[in-house]
Amino acid sequence: MTTVDIAFLLNGRPVSLSVEPRLLLSDALRHHLGMTSTHVGCEQGVCGVCTILLDGAPARSCLMLAVMADGRSVTTAEGLSDPLAEQLRDSFQEHHALQCGFCTPAMLLTAHCLLSAHPEAGESQIREALSGNLCRCTGYQFIIDAVSSLTERGGEGDASHG
Amino acid sequence: MKPAHFEYFRAATIGEAVDKLGGDPEARLLAGGQSLIPAMNFRVARPSQLIDINGLEELKPLVARLPENILEVGALVRHQQIATSPLVQRYLPFMATVALSIGHWAIRSRGSVGGSLCHADPAAEWPAFMVAAGAEMVVAGPQKYRRIPADTFCSGFMETALGPGEMLVKIEIPLAQGGWGFWEVARRPGDFALAGAVCRRHHSRTTVTWFGADLSGPGTVTVESEGGAGHGTHFWEDAASRVLAVDDDYMLQILGYCADQACRQAQSDEGRDYDNR
Numbered sequence A: 001m002t003t004v005d006i007a008f009l010l011n012g013r014p015v016s017l018s019v020e021p022r023l024l025l026s027d028a029l030r031h032h033l034g035m036t037s038t039h040v041g042c043e044q045g046v047c048g049v050c051t052i053l054l055d056g057a058p059a060r061s062c063l064m065l066a067v068m069a070d071g072r073s074v075t076t077a078e079g080l081s082d083p084l085a086e087q088l089r090d091s092f093q094e095h096h097a098l099q100c101g102f103c104t105p106a107m108l109l110t111a112h113c114l115l116s117a118h119p120e121a122g123e124s125q126i127r128e129a130l131s132g133n134l135c136r137c138t139g140y141q142f143i144i145d146a147v148s149s150l151t152e153r154g155g156e157g158d159a160s161h162g
Numbered sequence B: 001m002k003p004a005h006f007e008y009f010r011a012a013t014i015g016e017a018v019d020k021l022g023g024d025p026e027a028r029l030l031a032g033g034q035s036l037i038p039a040m041n042f043r044v045a046r047p048s049q050l051i052d053i054n055g056l057e058e059l060k061p062l063v064a065r066l067p068e069n070i071l072e073v074g075a076l077v078r079h080q081q082i083a084t085s086p087l088v089q090r091y092l093p094f095m096a097t098v099a100l101s102i103g104h105w106a107i108r109s110r111g112s113v114g115g116s117l118c119h120a121d122p123a124a125e126w127p128a129f130m131v132a133a134g135a136e137m138v139v140a141g142p143q144k145y146r147r148i149p150a151d152t153f154c155s156g157f158m159e160t161a162l163g164p165g166e167m168l169v170k171i172e173i174p175l176a177q178g179g180w181g182f183w184e185v186a187r188r189p190g191d192f193a194l195a196g197a198v199c200r201r202h203h204s205r206t207t208v209t210w211f212g213a214d215l216s217g218p219g220t221v222t223v224e225s226e227g228g229a230g231h232g233t234h235f236w237e238d239a240a241s242r243v244l245a246v247d248d249d250y251m252l253q254i255l256g257y258c259a260d261q262a263c264r265q266a267q268s269d270e271g272r273d274y275d276n277r
């Protein structure tokens, strides 16, 4: 078994490990690095629960080999610690935006990424951004509410949704 | 551990990638991995070797070559880059609309234009867009570079005109005049489309390029007529049944509807185009 040495920034801290090339980033994060907020559902890019931020942009960790993270920066929900992240967590709780919580880490990461770049985001933009994250419990509306309430519009809706 | 064993190799140059690829018929290039890795997770694909091209800067340009009126898109430019690039907004904003209809944000931030073209899924947007745009593919091979027009690049169901050891380097898209329109029908946002159409309109000439609908690749029809784009859904349904040899009624309705919607958009886009000049 040949392994490849890789090093990357995980939630701002340098990590290095030796991996088989066929190890998925999702499995590396969960089984080798203890980042169990990275969930695994479909392993074909559809459900979105494995979403991480790669150099600040959302990516499916089940569709990346761990070797592809070499030299990059990876953020998991464990690494979301700024004031916006705190607000998102509180808002999810207030709005009942989770039930089982399986989809929640990836929802938080995606919402965080959207709101950092677009604090003015309207509801249609929030829906578009989160459309790649499936939730089996909430029916989505509470998640949209939780994220909308943190925008500059404060959930007052936007043009395309009356 | 889901994918089967393979050798992993990071290419440092195009030449190196092409050499490796040519030396092993079971080797595959790895771009964004958004089609290849799911296939490997299910072991539908079991390449002997993956040649990672993500480090190749030569595959990443996104530039307007204005003397020639060409938008040059490197094979590794990601869908989301197209969707958000100010350059694309300025010179070919229609391309951003098409990019946004591909998958979800997280898919678009990894998946590449070149990967989509080489994967050649008949329901994918880029192959049809490139045919409609009259684009040319620039391809590196073991001996030399060559150019392949978009309308012969996708040669069949998930098949391309790429020969053994050949890789796509960039795509050259002419910045031509006229209006653009695009419409697709998908069961859920972000899913591959059931079918869709790209329309181009310039003066009396309307060209519709369809994708999806169990076609083996993009299918095109051109109509010359004065006046509005108002050919209507039935006109395009007929055209689709003649030109594409589709006989499923439901699919024909979708194809007709998409073409009609795309043509209406292209007509108003063409109007806007001329106001600006």
Ligand SMILES: Cc1cc2nc3c(=O)[nH]c(=O)nc-3n(C[C@H](O)[C@H](O)[C@H](O)COP(=O)(O)OP(=O)(O)OC[C@H]3O[C@@H](n4cnc5c(N)ncnc54)[C@H](O)[C@@H]3O)c2cc1C
Residues within 6 Å of the ligand: A044, A045, A046, B028, B029, B030, B031, B032, B033, B034, B035, B036, B037, B038, B075, B076, B101, B102, B103, B104, B107, B110, B111, B112, B113, B114, B115, B116, B118, B119, B123, B124, B125, B126, B162, B166, B167, B168, B169, B190, B191, B192, B193
């Ligand atoms: C959930 C989901 C939804 C999606 N929805 C859509 C959609 O709506 N529309 C759509 O069009 N696509 C969709 N896709 C596919 C996505 O667009 C992929 O990005 C694209 O098909 C492949 O690009 P890639 O860069 O990921 O290529 P990879 O997966 O890395 O490669 C794909 C194939 O192309 C070959 N290849 C890659 N680059 C080159 C090159 N430069 N030269 C020669 N061969 C090359 C590879 O060897 C491989 O065989 C979706 C994917 C997922 C997971």
Ligand code: FES
Residues within 6 Å of the ligand: A039, A040, A041, A042, A043, A044, A045, A046, A047, A048, A049, A050, A051, A060, A061, A062, A063
């Ligand atoms: S596990 Fe990665 S998208 Fe479902």
Ligand code: FES
Residues within 6 Å of the ligand: A097, A098, A099, A100, A101, A102, A103, A104, A134, A135, A136, A137, A138
């Ligand atoms: S809270 Fe259960 S899947 Fe979303």
